[in-house]
Amino acid sequence: MPLSAADIIAQLTALLGANGVIGEAGQMAGYLTEPRKRFHQPASAVTLPASVEQVQAIVRWASENRVGIIPQGGNTGLVGAQVPLRGDEVIVSLARLDRIRSIDVAAGTMTAEAGVILENAHKAAEAEDTIFPLWLGSQGSARVGGLLSSNAGGVNVLAYGNARELTMGVEAVMADGRLYRGLNSLKKDNTGYDLKDLLVGAEGTLGIITAATLKIFPKPEDHETALVSIAGPEAALTLFQLLRERIGSRLNAFEIVPRIGLDMQLRQGMLDRDPSAGTSPWYALIEVSRMRGGTPGALMAAIEAAFTDSLIDNAVFAESLADRTRMWAFREQMSEVQSKEGASIKHDVSVPIAAVPQLIAEGIAAAERLAPGIRPVPFGHMGDGNIHFNFSQPVGAEPKAFMAEFDEKLHEAIYEIVLRLGGSVSAEHGIGQLKIDLLEQVKDPVALDMMRAIKSALDPNGILNPGKMLPR
Template sequence: MTEASLSHPSGEPAKLDSAAIEQFETLIGKQHCLTAPADVDPYCHEWRDKFFGKTGLVLKPGSVDEVSAIMKLAHDQNFAIVPQGGNTGLVGAQTPDSSGDQIILSMERLDKIRSIDPGSNVAIVEAGVVLERLQSAAEEVNRLFPLALGAQGSCQIGGNLSTNAGGTSVLAYGNMRDMVLGVEVVLPDGRVMNCLRTLRKDNTGYDLKHLFIGAEGTLGIITAASLKLYPRPCDQQVAIFAAESPEKAFALFSLARAHSGSMLTGFELMPRMGVEFAIRHASGVRDMMESPYPWYCLVELSIGSPAVDGRALIEAIFEEAFEAGHVVDAVLAESRQQAADFWHLRHGMSEVQKHEGGSIKHDISVPVSAIPAFLARAIPACEAAIPGCRPVPFGHMGDGNLHFNISQPVGADREAFLARWEEINSMVHAIVIDMGGSISAEHGIGTLKRDHLPEVKDPVEMDIMRQIKRLFDPKGLMNPDKLLKSDRLSDQDIKK
């Protein structure tokens, strides 16, 4: 192998050839370098089948030292790197481009739970640990890791951090950013920044970990994190309430919050259309009430003290809400299994839409109190634009985040419907922005929303983001063209 075989134009990513692959095989072993098309294909497209890419190489390092060696080689030779966790993202941030030259760096072998300290309520885990496994490990020591997602059986902690995942517990515990005490990060040039602190209070200047949380792998590779654990509730009460309108659902939320305060750990809004999809297509889901209703609210209370009667509390919420006309019916979970079934219905609501044809999706947030007004504007707008379309807005009403999805009309041409994705997105996002909301509440930006970001961000904010990107990744090799369009500097510029 000669230097000439790895030559490349200054400032441009290198081409991936057999000589380059050999170098990476030397670093981590040939068995951890996937090159066969059948082996790499699952890493090149996401589960919704919206984003596709190509690569000649998937790397699966097993330690932070191997990640560091990979990044140093990639930086020195100008290889573009696409970090990937469980490949459950929804905006294309984990998908390579079509060139075949971007290298996928899979974190799946960095899967150690390094330590759990129930006394300090801290777990130190590597990026490839599957979320559900961390939840179980916390439960074994009578602790709770509260992040809860529909993809928790396959998503990984590194991806959760890189996208600042939210999920169904944000109302009580916050986003992933709020659950992190420290991170270990490999920078684009291979240096390791070890900030795996476990302190609750550390007021020593810039809190650099937050630059990498939510950065979608564009500034470095998160290889491990120290995460907050919480006491396990001694009781949980879960119920589904039926409401006639989003306004009534919001009134229920306000009442439940007033009664239970921080014990209200979940409040999810679901439309009848989404429930019907789940009944038709999700295993083990049945209609939970004798009569259909336009809207449903899944409510969860987590009780921390045996002095509080959780059952009496949720029954009191129902009685007062019913007398006030906020709700028309309810079913309270009678067992842990029934509570799990209620959550299964909610968590499966996104996936079941695939069986109904094309779905145009939005991950938006507005002020919590504005959700009814948003739905009153956005639903009729979509129905007017595409007669017969089936809106399925659902999600985290308690924190203002809705997955505002639109399923195609029955019998419509799927591709023709999906061809209107940008048009419908622009229309819905215009309403969101007018109401002071966000076009990405928890899924991130990736490539799906990258070009819309300057439309919703302050110009100075965008400029600072670009400066941060250039500072950490001047060659533009870290997850190129995700979140921000790549702004590569030449080797000569970097040396200045």
Template sequence: MEARWGKLARARNPVFKAPIPMSLSTAEIIAQLTALLGPGGVIADPAQMGAYLNEPRKRFHVPAIAVGLPATVEQVQAIARFANEHGVGLIPQGGNTGLVGAQVPLRGDEVIISLSRLDKVRAIDIAAGTMTVEAGMILENAHKAAEAEGAMFPLWLASQGSARIGGVLSSNAGGVNVLAFGNARELCMGVEAVLADGRLYQGLSSLKKDNTGYDLKDLLVGAEGTLGIITAATLKIFPQPEEFETALVNVASPEVALTLFQSLRERAGSRLNAFELIPWIGLDIQLRHGMLDRDPTAGPSPWYALVEISRMKGGTSGALQSALEAAFETGLVDNAVIAESLADRTRMWDFREQMSECQSREGASIKHDVSVPIAAVPQLIAEGSIAAQRVVPGIRPVPFGHMGDGNIHFNFSQPVGADGKAFMAGAEPVHAAIYEIVLKLGGSVSAEHGIGQLKTELLKQVKDPVALEMMHAIKNALDPKGIMNPGKMLG
């Protein structure tokens, strides 16, 4: 399979212009940045760059020339003009929470541009259902800003305490509410962005209807900083729900979970906010390592479904309980627990959100962020588990995630007692086996984490060749010198 993919990539891979060689020394670049941003706007001491270089999975360990901390959009423009003139690579960075290395250096001769100082709310329009914020705003602070006006910004991530709006949009982040509200792209109405040559794209529209040409916002959202630097965005906000009804449901298999999902969607419609699938091994690991103060489930089960329904003002409560009672009557499920307090709901969501972290307690883990059509999720899990176990006997499948939108984090923990380094050294055949099944089912090899520098070669192998040619054409048109996040996404 890998040989076939490689042949495809070689046959149709478009030619991309190499970045213009830098004309300045490291010292000259730092001096110019300091002149543009002031002494407090540049970090040039490697010992102080750790927070900007050490990404969550600790895969990448390349230094940067410096970190620039612009305080205004005009300063971002000035940096771009300078970098474009002298061939200096720029890496836009939000909260440094990305999992594929888009936000950290690849070559060692780039400058990280942190938008952390651009973190203001520019406007909130409750009547229009919009909020305009700067790109450096922490996601959790965006939640608080909306809530202060009686509204809700519904993009929820495990990293929301440190992820920033610019990074969330640049990676087109998903999260647990995609089922009801969509991913970052669907929650964004417009963006303001600095282009490679320093020009400012002023696209902070709040119009629901605007058929005046290409949707340029959608080019920048999900581009991982390769086309420009997002500096602000107009986001959709929604009325705050009166209540959330949350439950952990015992399900016998992913097939049963799929049937339950379909039943709940028929009953709750758009009020079904989340439907997360979690295997028993996740509960076992968290309890053994003391990550939960008590078991949040109704009892032992091969699988669990974390379900949440929202109740709007004036709506009838008890919808989730009624739906689960119907599932009990038909024999679809035999046990569940409904949250009776905020503490119960928090514990249930902690169980879900700790699924990535808990695997590190068990040693090395081979991870896949994939999606397939919702109806194919059970087949993906079944065939993927068997395929991986053939490659590595004793490997422990830990598939979990957003069953409601087809995005499964198909992870595998090392066999009990295995050597972690040796296990990870043999990851490629496991990747190949999983990706083959994903593609056969009409899925994607990157559902919400992006491409970054981790999956550039994989993208060349699996992406439609014409789509790749179009992507390269756009990149060359907007960033002909290749200074915007060089080497990321397209390689």
């Protein structure tokens, strides 16, 4: 017989103590509502384990009682992997596992528990004159476990890689409660399957990550940051190639944003002033790191060469930390400002870098044919081909009516272009419950069979984040 919610709460309270369980619906609300507010299901309970041993105890209990459990970090995910799907699951919040266990500067590693907030990981690394380079807009609330489970990207992927590439090893509780002790920091270890890479990006469907050994890097002495005025994505691609030739691996970030995004932020009062050099159809936000002993001015010299080649129209360089902060705020506030402008239809997609201009051109044309007056707002990581291809409702449109009429149609149009160009329908946000049906449509059938076999082997009772990622 399935346990009732009351039985679940009582048994978990006996296991964890009163401070380790939330059973009242109102108190659970913050764990159930994700940033986009697209999913609305209750949970049987929320657990707050204070140790790895308590996580193991919860998982053993869940396995014995066939109760679905959902690992949750900072609840910043955008595809619903971290919130209930069925309404009877138990959420396992990792927030209390928030210690930095160790930092080894010589080895270039930091071991952090799953509940460590990304911003705190940054501070811990910087206290040792190093950096942990995973950087994204939700760093004040996103937690290490969730970032690894979704294989988060961010703006420094170009130079440092995504979460999987920044992870040396993981510790994880498996579906039967056993602890996988994989916190090694070896750069070379050919002793079998790379189980770390299997768990990172699995969205909690194969195990619950409780800690990770992460790569840290020497702290740059300085950054050169510029906001460059460009004609469009074609010019951005040519400029990116020039910068890679001249600057190489010191090129940290190359982000593109259309003028409409800047106009929205100025209109909504989200910027105290225009950070650009003047009105332009598009902008490229570029950042280069300079290590100790390095020669300053690499970005300036490259931008001057771009001017000579007529690749750019204008540019402004950050002359202070305030300037740099303002430029990055312009980029990082793009998603937030769209919510202030009404309903928006969003796509986290990637294509080969050379195909980005074609994706944007064809995608905008398709959207404008479907919905005259729609406002295209494509922006993001030009340097790795990951574009957040978003569309805001026409001015004056009724949000619910706009979404009801165009959400599905626009997804179909954009995804058709992405797949035709050899791209991915999920670049860095994951699958969760939002894209699970889409995954079944686009994923190689053999790959899906392999994924199901792995899930069955590691979670035979199907208790770990049931119904997420893997098509039913």
